[in-house]
Amino acid sequence: MRRDIIIIAFLASRSLAVTFNVPATAPASASALDPAPVGISYEFFTFPAYMNDVASTKQCMQNMRDLSGTWPPIRIGGTTQDRATYDAASSAAVTYSVANEKDAPMTLTFGPSFMSIAGTYAGSVVVGLNREKNNQANTIAAAREAKAKIPNLLAIELGNEPECRLTPLLDDPIPHWRNANARSDAQAQGNWQIAVGNGVGTTPLIQAANSLKNPPEWGAIQLLNVQNATAVSHIKTISHHNYPGGTVQSLMSHSNVIRNIGSFSADVQAAKNAGKPYVFGEMNSATGGGASGVSPKFGAALWVADVSLRAATAGISRSYFHHGTIGNCQYCWWGRYNVGAPYYGAVFATAVMAGGAKIAPLDTGSSNYGGYVVYDSAGAPIRVSVHNSDYFSGSGSRSSQQFILTGLSGETVSAKRLTAPSAESRQDQGQTPTFGGQSFENGSCLATGTAKVETAEVSAGRVTFTLAASEALLVNL
Ligand SMILES: *[C@@H]1O[C@H](CO)[C@@H](O)[C@H](O)[C@H]1NC(C)=O
């Protein structure tokens, strides 16, 4: 008897639906959407290999383009941009040697063909160049080559995560950098912005800041406080890096996503006040190529989906998810042989924002249940996403949550579900996620499986969906 009572109480608590009202016109607080807000960052030394030796690269990016109509933006950079020297005489795209193919090189050179490869890409390109070696003439020569060879060049970065160079590095101990702090580095960046911008003859050209440490210590605010108008005139975009880390459960938690993105709001506003778009120029679930217990899992896909939408909602124009050493990259969306579960989150977020003009949140971020609404250029809502970030480990029973959307017009809506056996699922271990019933094939990134669209009737402007723990849903209005 007692057992029955407990079960009834349990079911009752589960039936408390979450209600999201969908405003019929874009609220004043809605943020403008970039045509392709979800992008990819490629570690500098390995970019040519991704383009030339990894069959999935083109198809995985094309899947995103097919959804949004715009190739995902790419950024080429990272730790090895500050270990790289341009060699105009080299016929190789990159030259380096490593003891183990899972290592990143401590030093490398790159030739003009590096920029030619980047120039073949049909989407926008940001190239990160060296500042750490303090060889301005070399960086200007490389930037000129980038400008000449990349028709879609969006910006050039000057140095990667400068605050990470403050402690002497055994491999590259350059005194100039050891003495830097946020203020002196902002000044140094300003000098470089002017020198490289003038050297290439393009203003504005520079993606500035590029710090990892959270604002306000490092970021747009401190940079703009230090630099004068001439230096600022060379800034095209301001970039910050973002690696929240944690466990699968804490990473995918919707309220944690809101908290993380919220910590950038003053920095984004400062950039906006200066007329500069703010981007996450490099991000992913955990630093150093990712955490094996977190980054390759479906919970990380739910994080990619949520954080991409939340960043766009907070006025962060583009999020570039980092891809490191091929064959040694836990968070990568694809490699030579596999597609990673997190890729499904990127496809989901791209599909939600495709063709949208504005985005607004549907919730305040106080629970595990979230939602976003996307508006077209006429101001009409076209799509909603709903997120159940309750963690399901894969054992025991999987809870579920009802979501009610209100304020809708029309008679039916269709939906595509993002799901997997659990938050711990990894495609390379046989627990393949699906989005709208389909998966992406290992080694090719081609969609496979039968597409599945759910439909639901709208009654008095309301529609109800049920999401299992660790699922998200795209609703076409
Ligand atoms: C702005 O700062 C740069 C150094 O970053 C300096 O060379 C330049 O003279 C300054 N310009 C003005 C107008 O103060």
Ligand SMILES: *[C@@H]1O[C@H](CO)[C@@H](O)[C@H](O)[C@H]1NC(C)=O
């Ligand atoms: C990917 O590879 C894993 C491991 O071989 C396999 O179990 C899974 O079914 C594959 N999934 C797809 C969609 O290719």
